Amino acid sequence: MKLGSLQSSSIDGELVIVSRDLSRLTKASDIAPNLRTALEKWSEVEALLHERADQLEKGTVHYQAYDEAKMCSALPRTWLFADGSSFIYHVKLVRMARKAPLPETLETVPLMYQGECGKFLNPLEDIPQRDFSYGTDFEGEVGVVTDFVPMGTTPEEALKKVRLVLLINDVSLRGLIPAELAQGFGFFQSKPASALSPLALTPDELGRAWKQGRIHLPLEVKYNGSFFGHADAGAMHFDFGQLIAHAAKTRDLPAGAIIGSGTVSNEDHSKGSSCLAEKRMIETIETGQPKTPFMQVGDTIEIMMKNEHGENLFGRIFQKVKKVP
């Protein structure tokens, strides 16, 4: 099933189920007021939500038109956003771009940082920028939402804790990253609020594309309305089981934790990129200098994913950059 959060008077939005064809939605706030609380009592509500989703497909429950403009990010806020960097080609390109060495443990230990989870931008919400010298970039990612994961869970067991899958635009401020990482404490100001896809899906919605702890489908990225990337999200070096287990090595993960894949990236340049930093580095390799600037006022980024039948799975993230004081 496809779950989402309708904008409401609550920061958490109101829990809704959306039809497979993205035409209709039905409220499920009588089952759980919002998706965050549904995840906290998943074993109680899962069957009820599936039943309601079946009714929605059959048209036997009250529904309304799905309007993407009225949606929050699938989880408007949650308790943890742990973002990995599991596409090694991305790590290679961005480190090359900032002349930083590759970690010795690149292929054995996941890279992961903790990102803003107190408020995700709506999927169609403008990306607010105060200072364009910060080098505003998008990062197209896939992610999973977990159940409670006890500390020390193995990768195999961790994969069983995946409750939902979704897409992420992990907004990054490239100009702030070198100075921040030079301080030694990792990202903070360089990783402002991200946006999630309007819909989070139970993994069964992906069919055969969900296997080996990865989503084997291309992530469609359009920049200012034009093709930018179509990279296979299944090319993750570490699978989500490994990423969740990494996050849970020394702590319990709360129900509703979001684990991100990192920027989706393939070595085949014909697949394009999922962030500007990569494209700029490829341009530098090919021509000696980057020619694509970072995002300016009015630039738009669209991120979505279709299945093998061409069906839009998660709705879309579509954001424009705006200047704020």
Place this chain on the structure above:
Amino acid sequence: MKLGSLQSSSIDGELVIVSRDLSRLTKASDIAPNLRTALEKWSEVEALLHERADQLEKGTVHYQAYDEAKMCSALPRTWLFADGSSFIYHVKLVRMARKAPLPETLETVPLMYQGECGKFLNPLEDIPQRDFSYGTDFEGEVGVVTDFVPMGTTPEEALKKVRLVLLINDVSLRGLIPAELAQGFGFFQSKPASALSPLALTPDELGRAWKQGRIHLPLEVKYNGSFFGHADAGAMHFDFGQLIAHAAKTRDLPAGAIIGSGTVSNEDHSKGSSCLAEKRMIETIETGQPKTPFMQVGDTIEIMMKNEHGENLFGRIFQKVKKVP
């Protein structure tokens, strides 16, 4: 007033007000179910909570005995824990200990990372450890809880957003830090769940000790029942206004955000330390090698703060290390 969270069937606990002498508490869950939601509608509930606190002091409201064993951390979970490192002497000592260079911006830009906020350990809860090669350490800190802070707020304005003050035991796994920082993404596994003091205080409870955005009182740290530290928490290089503004440079901060001071540390060694890593480094400077080991099973850490009249302000954090599978 002193606010806290009584253990209940909810992860968030139940909102209570505790008397100044820590003898009594009264429930305030009719005003807001828990402290997190109270902070989200502070302007609506503040006067009601103060009125109830006055009634508690006068004994004109139903109350029960305060039992520290029944308390959660003041905020059992929240949307952001941004931990600064504002005591520069601490930064100098721990970087010396791991032979890491000092950041060039040490005195101009705060160090800050994002820590686990999805579940704080209870103030009397054991610190669970799976592997003692991780180098378990405590860090005694002070912190503030903010109202909603819009992106780009100045340090002066940010200081006005402080709603509560509290104490923090920021558990750190020293053995994991060098490898994690070498990866370049900052702390994650090396910063497991922390604990907060049972009580969070409105700043007026500190009287004249709350000034210049700092808490001018010593932080009492006892290790295995003996004196360990008594360092002045007012010696922060950056004040809380600067730390909040740093956190809010590129994002809004949610109501209920916790901003930590970093390990309280004074250059005067007679004041002791607030973490083992510092004591070990001082031993190394004085004798060529550290002699105090990191925490082992059964070791206890107690953190509290008294005012100039010797009154315990925040209750106490008292934690024992236990081995878990």
